[in-house]
């Protein structure tokens with residue numbers, strides 16, 4: 110039984126991680142400023158003796174005694190991280206410094222939630238961890254991409270210099286229940302549009318690709334990585350790749366709504382044109398690979414959003 | 423007459439900038455923690471009514487009323503920035519946040535001293551400002567390269583969101599008097615080795631290239647950039663490119679010492695293999711180009727180090 114801090118634990122990924130670690134019998138503390146997270150995502154645990162919810166902004170120091178830190182606090186979708194780019198960078202720099210300072214003081218392992226965005230708009234496909242990336246340092250996505258790149262660099266600087274035990278997960282696109290309704294990410298947008306008879310909005314040609322993993326697969330991978338002795342970055346993602354256009358029709362069909370039209374809007378600036386993880390490293394060192402088929406995961410996600418829409422109406 | 427803050431103003435580049443701005447009649451404040459800077463570099467101004475020297479570490483907030491900030495504080499040579507990678511990143515993230523916060527509060531222009539290292543080990547040659555770079559986010563140089571990349575991203579985030587008037591100079595290799603003796607950079611190493619009859623140490627094959635500008639050219643460029651209305655990054659460097667091996671023999675000949683042998687040591691990890699600035703942008707928007715010939719600059723630098731050696735013996 111371990112004492113575990115999850116920053117950003119009231120968010121989409123974090124709350125699923127909370128569920129798993131609570132069910133495993135650990136003591137879990139969540140630190141979240143509720144920028145995109147919601148108390149409702151973890152309300153099933155509020156009052157449980159092993160659970161604690163701290164309303165805390167991670168750009169400020171946090172003094173707490175724990176064995177492990179899953180450091181997930183950060184805006185994650187393009188509309189959210191571009192909303193306040195200064196805050197996005199502060200969260201990923203000062204917030205990460207604080208968590209590594211905590212790891213140094215109490216000897217806790219620190220897992221940093223990095224992202225496939227460190228590869229930018231990749232010129233190598235699929236992306237292995239050895240790829241250095243293709244990122245615009247001053248573009249509209251820079252606050253997030255460069256913030257995460259320097260968060261990784263910080264992790265390894267504290268590892269080398271202060272012996273902090275660091276893990277770096279490069280998370281690829283993930284979907285599932287509890288995604289934020291107004292997150293603006295493609296899966297939530299397309300599902301909500303299909304459910305509400307609205308036009309499905311494809312940014313640009315729709316020929317750009319993504320590879321989506323279901324959230325329970327990611328949670329398995331994060332825990333496996335934390336428990337491993339492997340300290341280099343590890344890609345966590347599902348290598349099944351689709352164009353955004355394919356997603357549009359797939360989701361519309363699964364929702365069972367053929368009324369929604371599909372429309373093409375202007376492309377996003379610096380939008381990565383293709384993305385697929387090379388997961389050989391995770392398979393080898395973590396014996397991990399995603400197991401949830403896309404259709405099953407999407408069905409569960411559609412069910413979640415259906416209920417959310419009913420609840421809010 | 424302006425009130426100007428120079429962070430890192432007791433260092434190599436900063437102290438030359440101090441000289442120029444003092445001679446131009448401005449009020450100059452220097453904030454420096456003397457990590458690599460020395461009081462002696464600016465002692466000619468200590469006591470002058472327009473000059474102030476503040477012993478201050480830029481990772482802590484600084485409240486001061488000024489019109490312009492030249493933000494140069496950062497370890498700059500590989501041995502210095504790798505000495506304490508955590509501190510290098512803190513200086514370039516928290517230090518830059520503080521200077522941009524100051525710029526936001528007092529409405530000062532902020533010029534960020536970035537570097538050609540944002541291009542990493544470049545796959546495009548020469549490097550224009552539009553090149554996104556090729557940087558290892560977790561290599562030994564990451565603390566500096568990623569720190570500077572995110573410093574640029576921070577600059578543009580504050581510009582967009584808080585209307586801070588930002589300038590970004592991407593400085594290429596610079597040499598001249600007042601370079602730190604133990605800086606470990608190639609020009610100071612080769613000059614000192616030649617002057618002291620020591621073996622000249624080439625890391626790797628010596629076929630890697632650099633393009634060196636003399637410090638007075640850089641100072642001209644920094645001031646021109648600050649005074650311009652141009653807000654995008656601008657390369658400041660001398661496009662004359664040489665292999666490191668050529669530098670070894672050139673410097674040895676200029677020193678006039680044929681006793682020093684030239685030896686090849688192991689290559690540095692992730693050492694950029696070629697580097698030359700494309701300065702079309704600076705020529706166009708600043709009407710700037712370097713004017714000091716390499717040999718003249720090297721002669722002055724050799725004279726400086728000759729005196730330094732005499733002084734210290």
Ligand SMILES: NC(=O)c1ccc[n+]([C@@H]2O[C@H](COP(=O)([O-])OP(=O)(O)OC[C@H]3O[C@@H](n4cnc5c(N)ncnc54)[C@H](O)[C@@H]3O)[C@@H](O)[C@H]2O)c1
Nearest residue numbers: 117119120121122142143144145146166167182183185283
């Ligand atoms: N979901 C994905 O597809 C994906 C892909 C790559 C990486 N990631 C990373 O995984 C992590 C979780 O992402 P998510 O999809 O769950 O997003 P999310 O927005 O649902 O969760 C982020 C959580 O962090 C909290 N937070 C943000 N800034 C904070 C601050 N300054 N202090 C305290 N809490 C703060 C938010 O309130 C939210 O609860 C993020 O670090 C993200 O960058 C996610």
Ligand SMILES: NC(=O)c1ccc[n+]([C@@H]2O[C@H](COP(=O)([O-])OP(=O)(O)OC[C@H]3O[C@@H](n4cnc5c(N)ncnc54)[C@H](O)[C@@H]3O)[C@@H](O)[C@H]2O)c1
Nearest residue numbers: 430432433434435455456457458459480495496498593596
């Ligand atoms: N010289 C070059 O070839 C070159 C090339 C590219 C970029 N640059 C940039 O130009 C700037 C000046 O470089 P330089 O060559 O004069 O190096 P330098 O080491 O001589 O000067 C850096 C100065 O910053 C000070 N400093 C470092 N950390 C500080 C902190 N936390 N708080 C306050 N002061 C601090 C040092 O004491 C020193 O006086 C740096 O930002 C560097 O990254 C230099």
Ligand SMILES: O=c1ccn([C@@H]2O[C@H](COP(=O)(O)OP(=O)(O)O)[C@@H](O)[C@H]2O)c(=O)[nH]1
Nearest residue numbers: 169170171172173206207208210211213214
């Ligand atoms: O339990 C802790 C220990 C440290 N920190 C913060 O982590 C940061 C980095 O710590 P580090 O030890 O590197 O910094 P130092 O205290 O030496 O400046 C500091 O700003 C601390 O405020 C924290 O939030 N919780």
Ligand SMILES: O=c1ccn([C@@H]2O[C@H](COP(=O)(O)OP(=O)(O)O)[C@@H](O)[C@H]2O)c(=O)[nH]1
Nearest residue numbers: 187293294295298310311312317353377380
């Ligand atoms: O309503 C939407 C939202 C997103 N996208 C596209 O879907 C892809 C994935 O976008 P998302 O914001 O989900 O994540 P990213 O991987 O870009 O961070 C990108 O190419 C977007 O341009 C889209 O076509 N329509």
Ligand SMILES: O=c1ccn([C@@H]2O[C@H](COP(=O)(O)OP(=O)(O)O)[C@@H](O)[C@H]2O)c(=O)[nH]1
Nearest residue numbers: 482483484485486519520521523524526527
């Ligand atoms: O004159 C100033 C104004 C601000 N800051 C610092 O700059 C940082 C960033 O300022 P910002 O306004 O973005 O931050 P906030 O104060 O809103 O957290 C803060 O930590 C301040 O301590 C500073 O050093 N000098």
Ligand SMILES: O=c1ccn([C@@H]2O[C@H](COP(=O)(O)OP(=O)(O)O)[C@@H](O)[C@H]2O)c(=O)[nH]1
Nearest residue numbers: 500606607608611623624625630666690693
């Ligand atoms: O004693 C030395 C110092 C540096 N170098 C090489 O000279 C080049 C420039 O190194 P420096 O540290 O001056 O600056 P950088 O441009 O790498 O930041 C690099 O290829 C180094 O490997 C060398 O051969 N011998």
